[in-house]
Amino acid sequence: MRGLSLNTAGLLAAAIISVLALVVIPQVAPFYILLQITLYFSFAILALSLAFIWGFGGVFSFGQAAFFGLGGYTYAILSINMGSSTVPLIVAIVLPTVFALLLGYLMFYGRLSSVYLAVITLVVTLIFHKFLGHTAGFEYRIGNAHLGGYNGIPAIPPINVPGDVTKFAFPEDMFYIAGVALVIVYFGLRWLLSSHFGRTLIGIRENEERAELLGYDVRLYKMIAFGIAGAIAALGGVMFTNWNSFIDPHVFDLGMSAQIIIWVVVGGLSTLIGPIIGAFALGILALELGTQQTIDVNLILGAILIIVVLFVPEGFVPTIKRMCIWLAESRGWLRSRLDSSDLEEKQGRDG
Amino acid sequence: MADTNFLLETRGLTKRFGGVIAVNDVNFNLIPGELRCLIGPNGAGKSTFFKCLTHQHKPSSGKIFFKDRDITRLHTHQIAHLGIGIKTQVPSVFDGIPVRENIWLAARRYHGRGSANKVTADVIDRVGLGNIRDSMVGRLAHGERQWVEIGMVLTSDPTLLLLDEPTAGMTHEETEKTARLIKEISESASLIVVEHDMQFIKAIANKVTVFHQGSILVEDKVEAVMANPLVRDIYLGKEKD
Numbered sequence A: 001m002r003g004l005s006l007n008t009a010g011l012l013a014a015a016i017i018s019v020l021a022l023v024v025i026p027q028v029a030p031f032y033i034l035l036q037i038t039l040y041f042s043f044a045i046l047a048l049s050l051a052f053i054w055g056f057g058g059v060f061s062f063g064q065a066a067f068f069g070l071g072g073y074t075y076a077i078l079s080i081n082m083g084s085s086t087v088p089l090i091v092a093i094v095l096p097t098v099f100a101l102l103l104g105y106l107m108f109y110g111r112l113s114s115v116y117l118a119v120i121t122l123v124v125t126l127i128f129h130k131f132l133g134h135t136a137g138f139e140y141r142i143g144n145a146h147l148g149g150y151n152g153i154p155a156i157p158p159i160n161v162p163g164d165v166t167k168f169a170f171p172e173d174m175f176y177i178a179g180v181a182l183v184i185v186y187f188g189l190r191w192l193l194s195s196h197f198g199r200t201l202i203g204i205r206e207n208e209e210r211a212e213l214l215g216y217d218v219r220l221y222k223m224i225a226f227g228i229a230g231a232i233a234a235l236g237g238v239m240f241t242n243w244n245s246f247i248d249p250h251v252f253d254l255g256m257s258a259q260i261i262i263w264v265v266v267g268g269l270s271t272l273i274g275p276i277i278g279a280f281a282l283g284i285l286a287l288e289l290g291t292q293q294t295i296d297v298n299l300i301l302g303a304i305l306i307i308v309v310l311f312v313p314e315g316f317v318p319t320i321k322r323m324c325i326w327l328a329e330s331r332g333w334l335r336s337r338l339d340s341s342d343l344e345e346k347q348g349r350d351g
Numbered sequence B: 001m002a003d004t005n006f007l008l009e010t011r012g013l014t015k016r017f018g019g020v021i022a023v024n025d026v027n028f029n030l031i032p033g034e035l036r037c038l039i040g041p042n043g044a045g046k047s048t049f050f051k052c053l054t055h056q057h058k059p060s061s062g063k064i065f066f067k068d069r070d071i072t073r074l075h076t077h078q079i080a081h082l083g084i085g086i087k088t089q090v091p092s093v094f095d096g097i098p099v100r101e102n103i104w105l106a107a108r109r110y111h112g113r114g115s116a117n118k119v120t121a122d123v124i125d126r127v128g129l130g131n132i133r134d135s136m137v138g139r140l141a142h143g144e145r146q147w148v149e150i151g152m153v154l155t156s157d158p159t160l161l162l163l164d165e166p167t168a169g170m171t172h173e174e175t176e177k178t179a180r181l182i183k184e185i186s187e188s189a190s191l192i193v194v195e196h197d198m199q200f201i202k203a204i205a206n207k208v209t210v211f212h213q214g215s216i217l218v219e220d221k222v223e224a225v226m227a228n229p230l231v232r233d234i235y236l237g238k239e240k241d
C-alpha cells in the first residue's frame, strides 16, 4: 500500500474537520459568530438537500425551500401547541417528507419533463409563500399558534431534552445541535451514495433509459430520492426555526429558492462538500455586503453565479480538488487512481 | 392464450409517428435458441421494431408475446425483468462513470451483493474489457462502448438479446471479435441482430428477416435472401411501386 486511497483520505479529512470545527470553534469564537455559524449550518443542510437530488439524482428541484419552510412552520405550530419539542421535531420532518413523496409521485409517475419539474416545484413554493402571507387574520390559527401572515410566528419554543421541558437548548447549544445534524446528514449521504440505491441513482442521472433497460424502476427511485431530499431540507428548516425562534413566509420566497441553487452551483454540483462551503461562503458574503448600502446584495450574488457558470463551470470544489489530487499523486502521497483496487467505493464522486 | 412454440411473437405490431408508419402490421416470431438477423435499408423500421419490443416506444396497435405471455403493455423495466436485454443502435450506457461501475450496476440488479462482484468480474473477462475497466465510458471509442453495453446486458443472463447494429464503427478485428462473442452468446440465449454487413450476417446467421418500409418483405435462409432480387432492389434503391 502506497499512501491512502482517495476515498479513505476524503473520509478521514471530513471526519477530522467536523470534529475540530465542533470542538474548537466554540472555544475561540465570540457568541455572535457562533450564532452566525449556526445559521449557516442550517443553510448547509438545505444546500445538501439540493446537492443530493440535483447533483446525484439529476432532478433539478427549484422547490427545496418549500420543504425547508414546511419543516420550519410545522415545528413552530406544533411546539407552540405542545410545549415539548420531541413530537414536533419528528412530525416536522415526516410531514414534508410525505409531501415530497406525494409531489414526487405525481411528477415522476406522470413522466413530467425536467423543465416542468422545475416550474412545478417553484410554483408550489411560491403558493406556500402567497398562502402563508395571507394568514394575518385572527381566524388563521392552529390551536394556540397564530400564523400571522407576513409578520410570521414569533416566540417559538426551543428544542428540549426529550421528556424534560425544563432542559431546553440555549442558542449556544443550537450550535452543537445544528452542527451535529449537518455532520450526520453529510456522512449519511456519503454512505447512501456508496450504497446500491445511491449508485443506481447516479446511474439514473447518467442515463435514465439504460437504467430502465437494465430493469430499474426509475420512477420509484426518483420518488424516493425526492422524499429523502425533502426530509433533509425539512431538517434544515427545523434548525433554522430554532436558531431564529421565529419564522415567516420569506423562507418560501423566490430569493430563498434562488440562493440554494447559487450555493450548490458555486460550491460544485455533484459534490457534497462543495455546497456546504458554498452555503457558508455566500452566507458570509451576504452578511458582509448587507452592512453596506451602496450595492444590492442580490445583484452581487447573481453576478457571482454568472461568473462561476462561465469560468468555473464545475464549481470551486471540484476544480480545487482536481488540482490537489494532481499535486498529491505527483508527490506520491496518494495512490494513483489507475491502480486503485477499491474503485467501487469512489462512485459517489464526492470530495 | 393458446400455447405456441415461440419464444417471441408479434401480431399486427404497428407503430406510427404522426403520419409516418415506422412499423406496419408486423407478424414476427422466433423460436427458442434461434439467432435471427434483421436487415433492411435505412428507415425500414428495424430500430423502432426493437424499441416496441422493449416498450421504449408504446406500440400504436398490435400485440407482443414473450413465452406466450402478453407483454404489450408492460413497462420497460418489467420487460427487462422477464429476460429481454437490448443493445441499442446508439450505445445507451452510463457515460460519466467507469466501465466497471456500469457493469456492476447491471449485475447488481439481479444478483446479491456478493455475487454481483463476481458476475461483474466474469463479464469484464468474457467481453474483454479488462484493460479499460477503470476508464470513464464517455471517453471510450464507439466500438468499446458497444462492448460495454453488451457486457451490461449479459450480466442478467437474458433469455432474449436484441442487438441493434453491434458492429457499427468497428474495425475488421473488432468485428470478428464481436462475431465470436455473438456466436458464444447464442449457445445459451436467443438473439435478434440488426446488421448491414452481409459478410457478418453470413458468418453468424441462419435465418434472415428483411424489413422494408415498416413491413416484413422476406424471411428466409441467408443464402436465399441474398439471392433474392427483391432484396437486391431495395438495397440498391431500384424498387418500383
Ligand SMILES: Nc1ncnc2c1ncn2[C@@H]1O[C@H](COP(=O)(O)OP(=O)(O)OP(=O)(O)O)[C@@H](O)[C@H]1O
Pocket (backbone or CB within 6 Å): B017, B020, B021, B022, B040, B041, B042, B043, B044, B045, B046, B047, B048, B049, B089
Ligand atoms: N422518435 C421518432 N419520431 C418520429 N419518427 C421516427 C422516430 N423514430 C424513428 N422514426 C422514423 O421511423 C422510421 C423508421 O426508423 P428506424 O430508426 O426504425 O429505421 P431503421 O430501420 O432502424 O434504420 P437505420 O438502418 O437507419 O437504423 C424512419 O422513417 C424514421 O424517420
Ligand SMILES: [Mg+2]
Pocket (backbone or CB within 6 Å): B046, B047, B048, B089, B164
Ligand atoms: Mg436503426
